[in-house]
Amino acid sequence: MSLRPVESRRDLRAFLALTDRIYGADLRFVPPLRARVRAWHRRGVRLCLLERGGEVVGRTTLHTDAALDAKLGTAAQLFGLTEFTRDAGEELLDGICAAGRAAGRQAVFGPVSLLPNQSGGVITSGFDERGFIDSAWNHPYYPETYDTYGFVRRFEADTWICPVPEHPVFAFDDSRLATERLRIHRGDRKRVGEQLPILREMLNASFAQLGYYTEISAEQLAEQTDGLAFLLDESLLLYLTKAGRPVAFVLCLPDISRFVAKVRGDLHLVNQLRLLATRSSHRSEAVLIIKGTVPGEQGHGYMRLLSRELHAGLRRGGYQALRSTYVERTNPGSAAQYVAMGGRPLHGYTFYEKTLT
Numbered sequence: 001m002s003l004r005p006v007e008s009r010r011d012l013r014a015f016l017a018l019t020d021r022i023y024g025a026d027l028r029f030v031p032p033l034r035a036r037v038r039a040w041h042r043r044g045v046r047l048c049l050l051e052r053g054g055e056v057v058g059r060t061t062l063h064t065d066a067a068l069d070a071k072l073g074t075a076a077q078l079f080g081l082t083e084f085t086r087d088a089g090e091e092l093l094d095g096i097c098a099a100g101r102a103a104g105r106q107a108v109f110g111p112v113s114l115l116p117n118q119s120g121g122v123i124t125s126g127f128d129e130r131g132f133i134d135s136a137w138n139h140p141y142y143p144e145t146y147d148t149y150g151f152v153r154r155f156e157a158d159t160w161i162c163p164v165p166e167h168p169v170f171a172f173d174d175s176r177l178a179t180e181r182l183r184i185h186r187g188d189r190k191r192v193g194e195q196l197p198i199l200r201e202m203l204n205a206s207f208a209q210l211g212y213y214t215e216i217s218a219e220q221l222a223e224q225t226d227g228l229a230f231l232l233d234e235s236l237l238l239y240l241t242k243a244g245r246p247v248a249f250v251l252c253l254p255d256i257s258r259f260v261a262k263v264r265g266d267l268h269l270v271n272q273l274r275l276l277a278t279r280s281s282h283r284s285e286a287v288l289i290i291k292g293t294v295p296g297e298q299g300h301g302y303m304r305l306l307s308r309e310l311h312a313g314l315r316r317g318g319y320q321a322l323r324s325t326y327v328e329r330t331n332p333g334s335a336a337q338y339v340a341m342g343g344r345p346l347h348g349y350t351f352y353e354k355t356l357t
Helices: 009-023 034-042 066-072 089-102 141-149 175-179 189-207 218-224 257-262 269-282 302-316 332-340
Strands: 003-005 046-052 055-063 076-084 107-110 152-163 182-186 237-242 245-254 285-293 321-328 344-355
Touching: 003 089, 009 034, 009 046, 009 055, 009 076, 034 046, 046 089, 055 089, 066 076, 066 107, 076 089, 089 107, 089 141, 141 344, 152 332, 175 182, 182 302, 189 218, 189 237, 189 245, 189 285, 237 302, 245 302, 257 269, 285 302, 302 332, 321 332, 321 344
Parallel strands: 076 107, 285 321
Antiparallel strands: 003 046, 046 055, 055 076, 107 344, 152 321, 152 344, 182 237, 237 245, 245 285
């Protein structure tokens, strides 16, 4: 067996359909949006298939990123959207490593789709718990395969789930609002295009120190938030300005994971209309996509203020639980708010790296 590129529409259908065979009707797995994968393919991202006897048994992407190379300190062959049947993992990883060597790369790193600040990763525990949008879910044999092959875990983390508190958990002295010239802004479906650049500026500043994070471009953010206005619950997008300067933000979305899993990631027009017609039924849980405070303003309690307002919005909206995308275990301060809410880790989470010789 060897990896070969996706070249035809038939190949692309086979690439997308592999997860249907690996996961079947298991709704714990939430596939990537098919439109996004097709867009990556049109943009020139190398999608690859592993076949045995004419049957696809594995898939991956092969790509590179100079900014992430600088962060990792090595020239890395990146791979993503990586899925494989139980008996094909070693051959797939052979192909990924061979591609990295052929390209003169020093290491392989992934799975990232397309970068770790976008999506990717492998769950290493919590397999009984369903996955959700912008997070991974996989069979237990996935981490076993990477570990056995000699990959090293990088940026180990956890996803979290928290009950929405019935009463305020976080206190903030509201007299500071006037004293420090603080103003809370909420999401606006009609002004999302104006608000996204403000969020991107804070996002890049507040996450710059993380070992996996590379600056997200306007194009990448637009791709990641495509359809945001369609899904947005305006009370769950909050940002704080101090004397007119943005200093902190939090973005949550209603959890549409079960719907996306049922339609296998295919949000074509008819399914979009179905989602729109039933979106009120997808508001029992929310997903915290991202939050942050810009350097120089951290430690002042501003995230506690936004969290207080966020929880009030969740209560008003009738949400019962809040899920969070992965939080590194080296960042206990970020997880402390989930602990205060009575939350618990949901999935162990990691990326993998292997040095090439």
